[in-house]
Amino acid sequence: MSRLLRASAIMAAGTMVSRVTGFVRTMVLAAAIGTELLGDAYNVAYAIPYSILDLLLLGVLSSVIVPMIVRAQQHDPDGGRAFEQRLLTLATVALIVVAVLAVLAAPLLIDLYTDWRPGSAQFETAVLLARLILPQLAFFGLGAVAGAILNTRERFAAAMWAPVLNNVVVIVVFLAYAGGKDLATVPTGQLVLLGLGTTAGIVAQAVVLVVALKRAGFRFRPRFDLRNARLGEMGKAGGWTIGYVIVTQLGFMLIINLASAAGTAVPNHGVSPYTYAFQLFQLPYGIIGVSVITAMLPKMSRAVADGRLDDLRTEFGAGVRLISSVMVPASLLLMVLGPAITVPIYAHGETTVADAVYIGNVLQVYGLALMPFAVFQLLLRVFYALGDTRTPVFVGAGTTAASAVLMLVANALLPPAYLVMGLAFAYACAYALGAAVAWTIAARRVGGLGGWSVGTALTRMYLAALPTAVLALAAVWVTQQVFGELAFVNSLIILAVGGGLGGLLYLAVAHKMRIPEVNSIVGMVAGRVGR
Known part of the structure; x- marks a missing residue:
């Protein structure tokens, strides 16, 4: 637990700064272009490269490439160096080709992801922005592979801090933007600034990761002897992972299509509100969940390679409890304090x-999904550590299918003004179902995952967080009774009381209840402050 906590804390610090600057970036973006037609066009164009990267690379990184790098480091005579060089060469060349093809296919991609009419101002604006943003595919992919190699060397800091530079670059670009939110009047030059500025941030992020990799002792030499790149092994293992990503991206495509239709019917109720709410929803998981997963996956992979399933179960249980100690109060606070x-x-x-x-x-509504989503992501890493990339495809397919059905039901029953909220509720229900199924299958595979102890720990965490939720509700009610409808100042009051004092109340109650994960976090912070 202590090693996992220390590694996670290093990454969480970088991720916290990254997320904070990310929200400054989103604030500046929303202030510059709003949440109507231009905002939706930008957010769709911005989302497409990440969908392509998920499809081609990012899912395979955690499930296939990281375990393969670990095995190469353990068993290859050169410690896996040649394999890493071949991998980086292959990823760089392949992603440059993909980026060029994506730019050429930008109109088809926008048509695929939205219900906007080709030739309309919104469609053409999205196409222009996509053509300027899609080249970042090559740089983002290069940085992602470099980050994976760094992670296997347990060099976590650069991968967590590089996005900060990306955010700073893009914040400067958004501050320089002066085109407004009206598609009919925004100059083409200002759209070019938005698109190229977004790509410039990713270029800066990739440069930081490549430099960090060099400082870690990695010397890149292009290698095109792909016969030794284990492409067959990678394809066999990664094929199922790509299948999982395809399934999840089909679900994402449905969300964007439905949200874009809602935004067309009711301005300010489409893709942009979905995107901004989802980014906030991901904050607790991004700070704690991603950090814990990044630290625990190499350890679980080594435990499986050495036949130590007890260590895998221990690592998983510690990860779930550590993540939940933050996710449980965060989910309740999101459900209460969303507008504030x-x-x-x-x-x-x-x-x-x-x-x-x-x-x-x-x-x-997304607050309901926080715990199921986090546990689901942790469970996938159990399968990946076991070298099983097939089961997550079927679990993911079932989760996405359930989500799609619920989203279509919401689309049929809800007016456009409430549709995005219905999409968030469908997302929460689907991940709760998916987490339950994944847990059952994973527990059978490894001889149990400590469900009783995890369940007991979660129950105690929810009991400890209940007074925080009550305090937050009281803060909302009292503040609105005194000051009226939400505005900037009374929202800050609600956050200070409900979020600030509520968070301290949770820590105090959890400490009194002797919840070890919370005590470890409090002890670590107190120790650092006391130095």
Whole structure:
């Protein structure tokens, strides 16, 4: 637990700064272009490269490439260096080709992801922005592979801090933007600034990771002897992972199509509110969950390679409890404080208070999904550590199918003004079902995952977080009774009482209840402050 906590803390610090600067970036973006047609066009164009990367690379990194690098480091005579060089060469060349093809296919991609009519101002704006943003595929992919190699060397800091530079670059670009939110009047030069500036941030991020890899002792030499790149092994293992990513991306495509239709029917209730609420929803998982997963996956892979399933179970249980000690109170606070969180962040410039409140309503629903989503992601890493990339495809397919059915039901029953909230609820229900199924299968594979002890720990964490939720509710009610509807100042009051004092109350109650994960975090922070 202590090693996992220390490694996770290093990454969490970088991720915290990255997420904070990321929210500043989102705030500046929302203030500059709003949440109407231009905002939706930008957010769709921005999302497509990440969908392609998920499909081609990012899912394979955690499930296939990291375990393969670990095995190469353990068994190859050169410690896996030649394999790493071949991998980086292959990824660089392949992603440059993909980036060029994606730029050429930008109109087809926008048509695929939205219901916007080709030739309309919104469609053509999205195409222009996509052509300027899609080249980042090559740089993002290069940085992702470099980050994976760094992780196997237990060099976590650069991968967590590099996105900070990306965010700073893009923040400067958004501050320089002066085109407004009206598609009919925004100059083409300002759209070019948005697109190229977004790509420039990814270029800076990739450069940081490549430099960090060099400082870690990695010397890159292009290698095209792909016969020794283990492509057959990678394809066999990665084929199922790509299948999983395809399934999840089909679900994402459905979300964007439905949200874009809702935004067309009711401005400010489409893709942009979904995107901004989802980014906030991902914050607790991004800070704690990603950090823990990044630290635990190489350890679980080594445990499996050495036949130590007891260590795998121990590592998984520690990871779940550590993540839950933060996710449990965070999920309750999101459900209570959603609009109070989003008004200070987004209600600036071209985004009104009413627009920000709607983003907060969507965030409240997403709070239901936080724990199921985090546990689901941890469970996938158990399968990946076992070298099983097939089972996650079927579990993911079932989860996505359930989500798609619920989303279509929401689309049929809800008016457009409430559809994005319905999509968030479908997402939460689907991941709760998926986590239950994945847990059952994984527990059978490894001889149990300590369900009783994890369940007991979660129950105690929810009991410890209950007073925090009550305090947050009271803060919302009292503040609105005294000051009226939400605005910037009273939202800050609600956050200070409900979030700030509520968080301290959770720590105090959890400490009294002797919840070890919370005590470890408190002890680590107190120790660092006391130095």
